[in-house]
Amino acid sequence: xxxxxxxxxxxxxxxxxxxxxxxxxxxxxxxxxxxxxxxxxxxxxxxxxxxxxxxxxxxxxxxxxxxxxxxxxxxxxxxxxxxxxxxxxxxxxxxxxxxxxxxxxxxxxxxxxxxxxxxxxxxxxxxxxxxxxxxxxxxxxxxxxxxxxxxxxxxxxxxxxxxxxxxxxxxxxxxxxxxxxxxxxxxxxxxxxxxxxxxxxxxxxxxxxxxxxxxxxxxxxxxxxxxxxxxxxxxxxxxxxxxxxxxxxxxxxxxxxxxxxxxxxxxxxxxxxxxxxxxxxxxxxxxxxxxxxxxxxxxxxxxxxxx
Numbered sequence: 001x002x003x004x005x006x007x008x009x010x011x012x013x014x015x016x017x018x019x020x021x022x023x024x025x026x027x028x029x030x031x032x033x034x035x036x037x038x039x040x041x042x043x044x045x046x047x048x049x050x051x052x053x054x055x056x057x058x059x060x061x062x063x064x065x066x067x068x069x070x071x072x073x074x075x076x077x078x079x080x081x082x083x084x085x086x087x088x089x090x091x092x093x094x095x096x097x098x099x100x101x102x103x104x105x106x107x108x109x110x111x112x113x114x115x116x117x118x119x120x121x122x123x124x125x126x127x128x129x130x131x132x133x134x135x136x137x138x139x140x141x142x143x144x145x146x147x148x149x150x151x152x153x154x155x156x157x158x159x160x161x162x163x164x165x166x167x168x169x170x171x172x173x174x175x176x177x178x179x180x181x182x183x184x185x186x187x188x189x190x191x192x193x194x195x196x197x198x199x200x201x202x203x204x205x206x207x208x209x210x211x212x213x214x215x216x217x218x219x220x221x222x223x224x225x226x227x228x229x230x231x232x233x234x235x236x237x238x239x240x241x242x243x244x245x246x247x248x249x250x251x252x253x254x255x256x257x258x259x260x261x262x263x264x265x266x267x268x269x270x271x272x273x274x275x276x277x278x279x280x281x282x283x284x285x286x287x288x289x290x291x292x293x294x295x296x297x298x299x300x301x302x303x304x305x306x307x
Contacts (some may be wrong), residue, residue, distance in 0.1 A: 002282050006093055009072045010049070013281065020063040024048055024055045027067070032280075033163050038155055042069070071154050074132040079108075081124035082115040088125075089148060089275075089288040094157040096135070097275055098122060099290040100149045102267050106140040122151060138165055139172070139237060144255075147174070147272025148290040160280040165237070170277040173307055174232045174242055175219070175299055177269035178251040179261060182218045182228040189214040189245040193238045202258060203240045205248045212238045214245045219302065227254065229302060231273075242270060254298075265298050273304045 003014040019027065028039045042048055047070035048055040061067065072093065087099040100106065100118050108114035122135045136158035138150040150170065152158035164170050194209025196202035203209075213235035221228045228251065232242050243259050246252060252260035256268035275288045289304045 011071045013067045015065045024057045079123045082120040084121035096151045097288045102146040144267035148275040173274035186217045
C-alpha cells in the first residue's frame with residue numbers, strides 16, 4: 001500500500017522501493033498507464049513536482065522522495081447539477097462508488113435537457129461539497145438495473161480506472177432473478193454478442209458479435225414459483241450481456257420483457273451487488289456491497305455480504 005497524502009490541489013506519493021530508479025515518465029507510462037494526451041498535459045503544465053521542485057521527467061526517482069501531482073484543480077462544469085438523493089458506498093479524493101437506484105439512467109442522453117440521471121445527481125453532490133470538478137463514469141448500468149457503480153473525480157483517476165476495467169481488474173458481481181430452474185449449478189456462458197439487425201436497442205447472441213463471457217452460480221431456487229436466483233460475474237462488459245446470455249440459456253430475467261421475461265416485477269430483476277478493485281493510487285483493496293433498494297423486495301433472503 002502506498003504512502004500518500006493530499007495537500008490542497010496537490011496529491012503526494014512517497015516513492016516506494018519498487019519505484020526506485022524509475023523516472024516520472026516511467027510512472028505515467030507503465031504504472032499509471034495514462035494516455036499520451038493526458039501525460040503531455042501534466043508535463044507541459046508543470047503539474048508534477050519532486051520534493052517540491054519541477055520534475056525532470058527523465059531523472060530516476062529515489063525511494064522516499066516525494067512525488068507530487070496536481071490533481072484537484074477546479075474545472076468548468078460540463079454536467080448540469082441536479083439534486084437527487086443518492087447512497088454513497090465509498091468515497092475519497094479520487095473515486096466514488098454509488099448505489100444506483102432502478103429507473104434512473106447512468107448518464108444523460110441529451111446533456112441539455114436530460115438532468116434526471118445519476119451523473120447529474122453526483123455532480124450536484126460534489127458541488128454542494130465545494131468540489132468543482134466534472135465527474136467521470138467508469139462503467140454504466142442499464143436504466144432499470146440497480147446497484148454499485150464506479151465514478152472518478154479527476155482525469156488521471158478516470159484514465160487509470162478505465163484501463164483497469166479493460167484489463168478486467170475491476171470485478172463486478174450481479175444478482176439476477178430468472179424464470180425457470182437452472183439445472184447446471186455453475187458454469188460459464190461463452191457466446192459472442194452483437195446488435196440485432198431489426199432493432200437498434202436489442203442485442204443477441206451472434207457468431208459475428210463481440211466476445212462475451214459470463215460466469216454464474218445458482219444461489220437458490222424457488223420450486224413453487226419456478227424461479228432461480230443466480231450470481232453472475234463478467235469478464236467482458238457488453239451491452240445487456242447478462243440479460244442476453246441468460247435469455248439465450250432459456251432463463252430470461254424476470255421483468256425483462258425485452259428478452260422474454262414476464263412482467264412479474266416492474267423492472268428486469270438485476271442488481272450489481274458487489275464491486276471490488278485495488279485503489280488506483282494507494283493500491284488498497286476496495287470492496288463495496290450495494291444493499292437492495294426495491295420496495296416491494298425482489299431479491300428475497302439473499303445475503304449480499306456473503307457473495
